Amino acid sequence: MNLKAWQRQALLLIAFVLVAAPLVGFRAVNDKPLSVYDEWQYADRVHAVTQGHLFMRDGEQVSGWGEVARACRGVERILPPLACTPDPAISKGTPNYAGPDPAPYFVLTGLAAAVPLKVGIVDNPVIAGRLVGIFWAGLSMWTLWLLARAFGATRPAAAVAASTVLLVPAFLQQYIHMTPHALDIPVGAFTALASLKFLRREWPVWVLPLAALTIVGVKGSNIVIAVAVGIAFAAVVLWPGTIERRDRLRAPVAGAVLMTSTLALFVGHRALISATRVADYDPPGFYAVPGLDWQAVTVDSAKFLSTRGEGMLGAPAVWLVLAMGGTALAVWAGLLRDPAPYVRQFAPGYLLGAAIGAVVPDVMVFATTEQYFAVHLRYGLAVFPLGIAFAALLLRTRTAIVLAFGFLVLYAAMPALLSLDTVAI
Secondary structure: OOHHHHHHHHHHHHHHHHHHHHHHHHHHHHOOOEOOOOHHHHHHHHHHHHOOOOOOOOOOEOOHHHHHHHHHHOEOOOEOOOOOOOOOOOOOOOEOOOOOOOOHHHHHHHHHHHHHHHHOOOOOHHHHHHHOHHHHHHHHHHHHHHHHHHHOOOHHHHHHHHHHHHHOHHHHHHHHOOOHHHHHHHHHHHHHHHHHHHHOOOOOOOHHHHHHHHHHHHOHHHHHHHHHHHHHHHHHHHOOOOOOHHHOOHHHHHHHHHHHHHHHHHHHHHHHHHHHOOOOOOOOOOOEOOOOOHHHHHHHOOHHHOOOOOHHHOOOOHHHHHHHHHHHHHHHOOOOOOOOOOHHHHHHHHHHHHHHHHHHHHHHHHHHHOEOOOOOHHHHHHHHHHHHHHHHOOOOOHHHHHHHHHHHHHHHHHHHHHOOOOOOO
C-alpha cells in the first residue's frame, strides 16, 4: 500500500477505537468484580509491568497488591468482595498461573496502563488496565474489517462484521476485563489475512512467520487459526479453481512456512518457560488426569461451531452461528457464485479447522502438563474472524445490512432487557 492508503487505514483504526471507547470504557469502569476467567492473575501480572517488572517467571506468586485487589473487588460468581484492607483475610502464597503465558499482552497492556496512572488521569490500577481494552477492541474491529473486505464483502457489510466485537457478548467480555484473549481476534484475522494475501501474491512470505509469532506470542490456544489456515492451504492444492490453479504450489510452501514457524516458536517458548521456572507447584483445580477422555474431547470439538459458551444467550446466538457456518458451507458447496480468489478454500479451513482446532488445545495441554480441562469458547476466538468474514458475504443488500445490524443490537441488549448472565463459558 502507498502512503495515502496507510494513512486511511490509520484513520480507520482510530475511528474504530473511538467507536469502542464509550461502551468498553463504561463497562470496564462499572463492572466491579474481577472476571471469573483468571482476571485476578492477569491483573496482577499487568500491575507488575506498571511497576517495572516486565517479565514474570513460572512459579512466581500473586503479589500482595493482587491479594488486595481480589479482596476488594471479589471474583464474579465465586468470591464476594471481602474487607478491603491492606492485609485481606484470604489465602496467600498462590502461584500466578499467568506466569507461563507469553509476555507481549501483559507488557503492552501494562506499559499503556502506566501512562494514565503516572499522570493522574486514573488512580485505580485495575481500571487503568481494563481501559486499555478500548484499544484492543478497536484493533479487533479494524482487523475484522480488513479480513471481511479481503473476502469480498462490501464496506457496509464489513462494518457490520466489525461491530460484532462490541455487540456479541462473548466477544465484548474480552475487552472489558484484563485477559490476553483480547488479542485473539486480531491474531486470527491477521493470520488469515496474511495467508490470503500471500496466496494472491500481494504480501511477501515473511508475513507468515510474523503471523506465527503473533499466534505463539499471545496465547497457545491460538494454534486453532494455524490449523484452520493449514486446512485451507491443503484445500488450495486439492481443490484449485481456474484462477488459483496456476499458483497452487504456493499453498504447500505457505503451509510449511507457517506451521514450521509456529511449531519452532512454540517449542522455543516452552523451553524458555522451563528454563526460567522458579518453583514447581500443583496444577490449579483438579485437572491432572492419567489420560484423555476421548468422549469429552469429542464434545469439545463442537464448541467452536455451536452456541455453547454464551451462557443464557445460547438460543439467540443460533442465528449468528448459522450465518457464519451456513455461509461457509454454501461457499464450499459452490452455491455462492464468484467468490474472491482463494476464499472458497477457506470454507473447509474454517469449518474443519474449528472442529479439529478445538481438540488441539486438549492434546497440547495434556502432552505438556498431563492435565485436561474442557475447552472454553474463548480458546477459539482466533478462528471466529473467518466465520465473521463469511457471514459478511451474506449482506449484499441494504435490507440485509439493516436487519443484520438490528439483530446484533438486539442480541447485545438482551442481557439488560432480560437480566441474563452474560459470562461466556
